[in-house]
Amino acid sequence: MSEIKEIFITSDKIKTDDYVINMGPQHPSTHGVLRLLIKLEGEIVLNVEPHIGYIHSGIEKMCESLAYNQIVHLTDRMDYLSAHMNNEAVCLCVENALQIEVPDRVKYIRTIMDELMRISSHQLWWSAYGMDMGATTCFFYGLRDREYILDIFEDTFGARLTLNYNTPGGVMFDIKPDFQKKVKDFIKYFRNKLPEYDQLLSGNIIFTERTKGVGILSLEDTIAYGVTGPSGRAAGFSCDVRKHHPYSAYPFVKFEEMLDTTGDTYARYTCRIREMWESMNIIEQLIDNIPEGDYALKMKGVVKLPEGQYYQRVETSKGDFGVFIESDGKKNPYRVKFRSPGFSNMFALNKMAKGLKIADLVAIMGALDLVMPDIDR
Amino acid sequence: MTNEELIEYLIQQFPEATVVQGTQFVEMTVMPESLLESAQKLKSANETSFDYLICLTGVDYPESIGIVYHIESTKLGHAMVLKVKTANREEPVIETLTPVWQGAKYHEREVFDLLGVKFNNHTDLRRLFLEDDWGFPLRKDYVDDVRIIER
């Protein structure tokens, strides 16, 4: 009798199982192939464990058997929404290792394309995020505006997503004569449309209730986990590579780094929207002043880097992307490693989502802007 | 600190380590036994305060497996490279640096997965991308008839 009483009073004697839910590799939303094992207690999340590797393609191993200008083509497929910036990272690494300076025209073109790619990546993020939150109309608005940028890309490069425009020493072809006019038209158009995004989603009280105060990551944790990009800047981590270690044409432009202090999902959201405005400012400063000149340097057919280790960082739309090349003097690199921003961003998810509800988990994941091929490589 | 000042400081603070100026950053190579202590000192010292681990890479050298840490200080703005080489290639074992930089936990899992380096005191050393019975693909002697085509 006393044992029975004991069991009912101290409930830790009763054996309970954990309720584990699987948000499987196939998602209705556009996160990519990510598997989350969520341990729940009712509606509260106790533990989130990401399982990745569904799209691991062995890019780093493949690079060890390719020449340096062939590596560029593989980097498109990693974070495909900022393909141009990935390409640029490899090209800059090789150019800095060979200590060659590309013409100014190349720098301006690369930076303008960078910023256009950043806007298009943030547009897709916004569309998918709105759809995750339930406001399906956002999907159509964001993609409608993104088509203008993709048309510009198609005119110049011939491709919309996997661009392959950069090459060590310059770019593949010159820009068309009507490029400047098209970009200026787009900027004028988009400046009118971006306030619509705020009206539809950012100002909505349902949205702010779901994102303010949700998924807070403190500044120390942000730096400890290495969360960069707009997700990191939302907590006050000043990590913009364009500011601290400028490359290409960034030394010639004036722009601000979008920082916030709260570190919650709403701050990450607004940092990205403000980045879109800032990107348009950068493009406007550069678009009228593209210097004349060559669009590529004459490079040897086979590029061989001197021995040593080289590291190059660029700021993609997700964060701090790094290329580490270790060369032993041959025509193929000895080791190539890509430091992907999504990898570090994603593993802070457990810290952010503990103690919140499943619906909050979706909000947090959306604001982190994860692209799985970037994480899995 | 500039690279020269950093070299002087490191030579003074870490007498057993090899400090050399690489192509971009100062590169410091330590012994595996003193890795954790060096990392902690680099993070906590006020002159260096390296609190941001940029990148953790595993490289397969002929005699051992090397691990390269790119670290940066958010307060002071300088960066450097910390390198360590395991004792041998067959049983590579290294101390984990998760107590120093929390993000290293998952980078180390990746190195364990792709190169086979075991990390001591790692709380959750499992494979990250691949299945449990796969080999270690990033090693130079990895042979896979099905998936790798040699030219």
Added chain:
Amino acid sequence: MGFNLYDFTTFTHNLHIWFLENMSPGLATTVEWVIVGVLYIAFVALLGLFLIWAERRVCAIFQQRLGPNRVGPFGLIQTIADFIKLMMKEIVTPRKVDKYLYNLAPYIVICCLFLTLGAIPFAPGLQGLDFDIGVFYLSAVSSISVIGILLAGWSSNNKYSLIGGIRSGAQIISYELSVAMSLITMVILAGTMSFSGIVEGQRDLWFIFKGHIPAVIAFVVFLIAGTAETNRGPFDLPEAESELTAGFHTEYSGIKFALFYLAEFLNMFVVSAVAATVFLGGWMPLHFGGFEGFNHVMDMIPPFVWFFLKSFGLVFVLMWFKWTFPRLRVDQILTLEWKYLLPINLFNILLMATVVLTKFHF
């Protein structure tokens, strides 16, 4: 004031007499039941087709694209094509489901739908059931759908369905309170619970104008609570979970899924129809107290046109909500009800009672 709105009671009365003359009373009653049943089923089917087509076109306009416009003129036959496809689909029953409950759930939801539709007046005399306690009956009967949803969630042997079903059940039970209370507010103003009495009472002015402030508050609360009742719009976390799967009806396919889908759209129509009846006058044209000429002009439009115009207007408003707003989290949904709507409702009832007692209305 005289008016010449066609009253269906003469027609039904004559039909009833004709039946009684030609058959025994029992058979006459049975034949009448069968006719009414068939009419309702046809109505539900047609209305379902129309509403699903309308939803797709309306949502396409909001998203600046075209909706279905190939199958038939303006894409009207699209829904028929979709239903033919759904009926030809293989009905997959997962293993280890509770077969009896699994098969029962969609039918409970549909039965509840028919029961609620029966009480709504479409035109003078054209009403399935004319109780004295119409409003009370409606509140009681619309609660039956909760059972269907909970059974669907439980019997599917699937964790997500269970979560979805329980969330949905909690949401519906909470918002029933708000629905019932806002209806009670208008019953206080009307003085009667029967639907035909409520519509008759709006002969000189619609209740939403008559009861000014408390009626407008009740209208807004009713629309919000009604949307939540039908798991639509910003309250569709249990069902449209883009994070997990389709909620409580994940494991249903083919005709059973079609029944849930149809029930959702028609419940939306029922909510709009009840709102139109109680707040906007039902089939009563827009009359203003002393303006005889204006009233005569308004009477020229037949009453069932008025009814459908108002109902479809409110259906459009409900669709507008769904495609504009993001979703509320489930604890925010419940907070909205228990901490905000319920006190507002209680206060509103007091306010309306004061207004009626002091005759401070039009």
